Amino acid sequence: MKTVPILFLLGLTTLIFGEAPTADAASVRTTRDVSNSRSYRKISTLLSGIEKDVKRDLAAMSSRITSDTRVERTYKHRITSYTRSMKVFRRHMSRAQTAYDHYDSEFKKKVNEDAELLKSLKRQRVFIREERRYINHMETESLRLKKFSTQYVVIRREIRQMRVQVNKEIRDVERAYLRAKSRITAQRNAASSRRSRELSRKNSYSASVAKYVHLTETYQTLLKKLSVQKSGNQHLKKELQDQLDLLQEIRVILATFKPGTNTNNKYQARYENCVQDFRDFRNKYQNMNCTAF
Numbered sequence: 441m442k443t444v445p446i447l448f449l450l451g452l453t454t455l456i457f458g459e460a461p462t463a464d465a466a467s468v469r470t471t472r473d474v475s476n477s478r479s480y481r482k483i484s485t486l487l488s489g490i491e492k493d494v495k496r497d498l499a500a501m502s503s504r505i506t507s508d509t510r511v512e513r514t515y516k517h518r519i520t521s522y523t524r525s526m527k528v529f530r531r532h533m534s535r536a537q538t539a540y541d542h543y544d545s546e547f548k549k550k551v552n553e554d555a556e557l558l559k560s561l562k563r564q565r566v567f568i569r570e571e572r573r574y575i576n577h578m579e580t581e582s583l584r585l586k587k588f589s590t591q592y593v594v595i596r597r598e599i600r601q602m603r604v605q606v607n608k609e610i611r612d613v614e615r616a617y618l619r620a621k622s623r624i625t626a627q628r629n630a631a632s633s634r635r636s637r638e639l640s641r642k643n644s645y646s647a648s649v650a651k652y653v654h655l656t657e658t659y660q661t662l663l664k665k666l667s668v669q670k671s672g673n674q675h676l677k678k679e680l681q682d683q684l685d686l687l688q689e690i691r692v693i694l695a696t697f698k699p700g701t702n703t704n705n706k707y708q709a710r711y712e713n714c715v716q717d718f719r720d721f722r723n724k725y726q727n728m729n730c731t732a733f
Contacts, residue, residue: 484691491687498680501673508670515663519656526652533645536638543635550628557624561617568610575603 579599585592 487687487691491684494680494684494687498677498684501677501680505670505673505677508666508673512663512666512670515659515666519659519663522652522656522659526649526656529645529648529652533642533649536642536645540635540638540642543631543638547628547631547635550624550631554621554624554628557617557621561614561621564613564617568613571606571610572603575599575606579603 579596582592582596582599585595
């Protein structure tokens with residue numbers, strides 16, 4: 441779709457009328473009314489055809505601009521929606537990150553507690569072995585009294601009862617350590633589970649944010665291209681309207697042109713210049729896409 445310059449349209453009249461010779465005052469006065477001529481009717485028909493095509497192109501361009509405006513509104517609405525969603529998911533992602541950091545810290549804390557508990561139990565078992573060894577020494581020492589005192593039996597019984605009591609206390613201590621370890625392990629596992637859940641949520645929200653960022657950037661790019669296209673279409677619409685106005689102007693000029701009445705040398709010179717200009721520009725516009733021709 442291309443606009444037709446005024447020189448092309450004015451020059452076109454020369455092709456229909458034929459190349460008019462330079463007219464003097466006498467020949468102009470004796471020329472009959474152009475509006476009643478067969479050539480005028482040909483030009484009028486041609487102008488009507490061009491006018492019809494231009495109006496059709498103008499309507500198509502207006503429809504295209506309206507469609508572009510609708511698409512532009514849709515793109516802007518989507519960008520707004522995606523931006524809003526992106527902000528929401530970023531808040532969720534931030535909260536998930538905070539929760540993850542909390543449970544990650546809790547998990548590491550319980551891992552350290554468990555390690556320290558095992559180290560303490562290991563040291564306690566060293567002390568337990570030492571305590572049992574001393575009880576064994578005590579019992580051995582009590583046997584030496586057998587030769588000297590009948591009380592060694594009482595002393596030995598007390599030492600054995602002490603051994604039983606110590607073993608019971610040792611078992612209690614070990615069970616206490618194991619209960620503590622079980623509790624810490626449960627807390628560590630709970631923190632690990634919550635940490636994994638929050639990490640999964642964070643990754644999910646992060647993926648959603650990335651998706652909406654990509655969609656927003658895509659539609660912003662499309663919106664820029666559409667803006668350039670819309671601007672070009674509006675410019676072309678203006679050219680088509682200018683062309684339509686030009687056709688109306690040419691029609692008025694031809695309809696009011698009466699040789700010998702309102703034609704002077706200035707108009708004749710303008711007409712002859714248009715003919716010459718058309719000859720100069722004919723090659724430039726020979727490939728013009730104009731359905732009227």
